[in-house]
Amino acid sequence: ARKYVVKKKFEGVPKRDDYEIVEYELGPIQNGDILVKAEWISVDPYQRAYHDRYPIPYDQFGFQVGIVEDSKNPKFPVGTRIVTHKGWCDYSIINLNDGMKTSMDIAYKLPDLKGLSISHAIGAVGMPGATAYFGFLEICKPKAGETVVVTGAAGAVGSLVGQIAKIKGCRVIGFAGTDEKVQWLEQELGFDKAFNYKTVDARKALKEAAPNGIDCYFDNVGGELSSIIMNQMNNFGRVSVCGSISAYNEDFSQLPKAPIVQVDIVMKQLKVEGFLVPRWLNRFPEAFSEIVNWIQSGQLKVKEHVLEGFENIFDTFVAMLSGENTGKAVVKV
Numbered sequence: 001a002r003k004y005v006v007k008k009k010f011e012g013v014p015k016r017d018d019y020e021i022v023e024y025e026l027g028p029i030q031n032g033d034i035l036v037k038a039e040w041i042s043v044d045p046y047q048r049a050y051h052d053r054y055p056i057p058y059d060q061f062g063f064q065v066g067i068v069e070d071s072k073n074p075k076f077p078v079g080t081r082i083v084t085h086k087g088w089c090d091y092s093i094i095n096l097n098d099g100m101k102t103s104m105d106i107a108y109k110l111p112d113l114k115g116l117s118i119s120h121a122i123g124a125v126g127m128p129g130a131t132a133y134f135g136f137l138e139i140c141k142p143k144a145g146e147t148v149v150v151t152g153a154a155g156a157v158g159s160l161v162g163q164i165a166k167i168k169g170c171r172v173i174g175f176a177g178t179d180e181k182v183q184w185l186e187q188e189l190g191f192d193k194a195f196n197y198k199t200v201d202a203r204k205a206l207k208e209a210a211p212n213g214i215d216c217y218f219d220n221v222g223g224e225l226s227s228i229i230m231n232q233m234n235n236f237g238r239v240s241v242c243g244s245i246s247a248y249n250e251d252f253s254q255l256p257k258a259p260i261v262q263v264d265i266v267m268k269q270l271k272v273e274g275f276l277v278p279r280w281l282n283r284f285p286e287a288f289s290e291i292v293n294w295i296q297s298g299q300l301k302v303k304e305h306v307l308e309g310f311e312n313i314f315d316t317f318v319a320m321l322s323g324e325n326t327g328k329a330v331v332k333v
């Protein structure tokens with residue numbers, strides 16, 4: 001089997017030689033075990049953001065969709081498709097006797113995708129989909145007619161948040177990093193307005209696009225752009241803090257300064273709440289079935305940025321961090 005091991009501390013953008021692809025022998029499977037062959041492997045921003053939490057060396061964790069090739073567990077016979085958190089490896093042995101003790105042990109049967117590509121089980125019908133669904137609906141509690149802003153809008157999570165907001169009858173404004181993404185959001189996904197945050201004056205653009213202020217903000221990026229958005233929120237607005245990718249390649253102890261947001265939080269009595277999506281792990285099936293239904297009815301569009309080949313996982317990861325993806329970045333093994 002092969003796996004990616006992180007063997008050096010990342011400095012700034014991860015580098016190829018921070019990783020080593022290690023070949024190793026998998027032992028025989030024991031009672032309760034399954035042998036899984038990876039078919040689709042996910043690259044996600046938290047693989048960068050969580051880096052400092054793990055002592056080096058560590059195996060690169062992450063989501064994958066695989067197929068059971070050998071089984072000593074009657075609940076998961078050979079041929080079963082499964083979603084696991086085994087990360088960037090082509091084969092893995094999983095013991096399902098102990099259940100899921102932490103989010104790192106996540107392993108569950110593929111949800112009913114009603115004919116969609118199985119790759120969506122690590123995208124819209126996987127962790128990123130649950131993030132958009134619960135992170136937006138549970139924390140922002142949007143009402144029809146409200147104005148919603150989403151950053152990282154053309155990515156896996158953001159593109160779903162904006163469309164869910166439209167389904168709920170909101171007016172939606174997105175920020176993304178290229179003109180092509182802006183066009184996709186407005187013309188394909190039905191965003192009311194989208195902007196390229198790299199070229200636009202965000203303060204001015206928002207004044208024009210949301211003259212009555214912002215009610216909900218789904219924050220994927222943090223930093224100055226988020227401060228500008230929060231400055232234009234309405235009383236009792238809700239901010240769902242999902243991520244801060246603008247800082248993931250920075251040294252967290254020496255972060256760049258963004259304008260202060262506390263004045264707006266107090267004066268406008270905003271609710272600002274961060275979350276980690278495993279909070280709703282038990283409820284993932286609820287999100288998945290609703291998302292699949294929305295895709296089937298044409299209310300929700302999903303896009304993937306697909307690369308092929310186990311040896312290309314690292315490149316796909318770095319491409320995603322730098323914004324080359326539109327929609328969910330995945331690797332077909």
Ligand code: NDP
Nearest residue numbers: 045155156157176177220221243244245246275276277323
């Ligand atoms: P995306 O598919 O959105 O890919 C990352 C995107 O981030 C890139 O495409 C790029 O798009 C954008 N980006 C990169 N650098 C910057 C920057 N400096 N400023 C602004 N945007 C930047 O990834 P996901 O949808 O998987 O994740 C989106 C966010 O959600 C991340 O912050 C992630 O950590 C968070 N997340 C949080 C979870 C939770 O439980 N809280 C769970 C899952 C995700 P562009 O071209 O627009 O710059």
